[in-house]
Amino acid sequence: MGVGVLGVGHFVPDKVLTNKQLEQMVDTTDEWIRTRTGIEERRIAEDDMDTSDMAYLAAERALKDAQVKAEEIDLILVATVTPDTPFPSVACMLQERLGAKKAAAMDLSAACAGFMYGMITGKQFIETHTYKSVLVVGVEKLSKITDWTDRNTCVLFGDGAGAVVLGEVSEGKGILSFELGADGTGTKHLYQNENRYISMNGREVFKFAVRQMPQSSVNVIEQIGLKKEDVDYLIPHQANIRIMNAARERLGIPEEKMAKVIQKYGNNSSASIPIALSESVQSGKIKEDDLVVLVGFGGGLTWGAVALRWGK
Secondary structure, three states: OEEEEEEEEEEOOOOEEEHHHHHOOOOOOHHHHHHHHOOOEEEOOOOOOOHHHHHHHHHHHHHHHHOOOHHHOOEEEEEOOOOOOOOOOHHHHHHHHHOOOOOEEEEEOOHHHHHHHHHHHHHHHHHOOOOOOEEEEEEEEHHHHOOOOOOOOOOOEOEEEEEEEEEEEOOOOEEEEEEEEEOHHHHHHEEEOOOOOEEEOHHHHHHHHHHHHHHHHHHHHHHOOOOHHHOOEEEEOOOOHHHHHHHHHHHOOOHHHEOOOHHHHOEOHHHHHHHHHHHHHHOOOOOOOOEEEEEEEEOOOEEEEEEEEOOO
């Protein structure tokens, strides 16, 4: 028995904020943003749409794709740093709205690596036969903690949600290996400041990411005795195209085998990997038996990677 993905789903708001529009807001240019980050536009939730609303819409789609009913879910894990309120958790709001009456529910906070932490937490409960079905959601409304006068950060972030349903899959399929890590000494490089806005030392975060993302990707492959050439598809955290390409090049993967949605959605923090996963599955880029690597990093500093064999 393995633990794998039974279904995927994602949601992004309708409102688009382009680089050209940002030129009117702060001292920046479309060319600078595109060449430095790979971002062309991002989605922004309206004031009346909060984190739990986006989580619900992504979760509904994942449940439908998995052909699992909400009342069959045993555990809901929501990775987010932008909950509607400190409590109750987004997971509890989601449980009530879905009608997942028997599910335990809690939020996880590991910034952009949160979805990786959520997947591996869910995996443990299923492997120990404690639970059968686990819903994992990565969701952020980063627009509400973004300083729209700070040109170093406001060009990066967007809102959205992605979700997966985890459950038992055939032997040899599903999550084959993982790596989770943290380095609290890096807290000062990426954090929420006294004004409740995202504050980031871009240079230091970049240096950390271009080292850690490729290394973690290689680590999870080596754990299962395979080689870089065995990887069929890479889903990196959509933070910066240069960081994403560093991981891709370390694995020797061509561009067409790497998920890339950053140009449309920007950096969605914990939602970026599940959104990219969902889009890749729905577009047919991930096929049965593909070896897929998911890898992310975030504030904390945190990181996580998963190698999984696609299929049920």
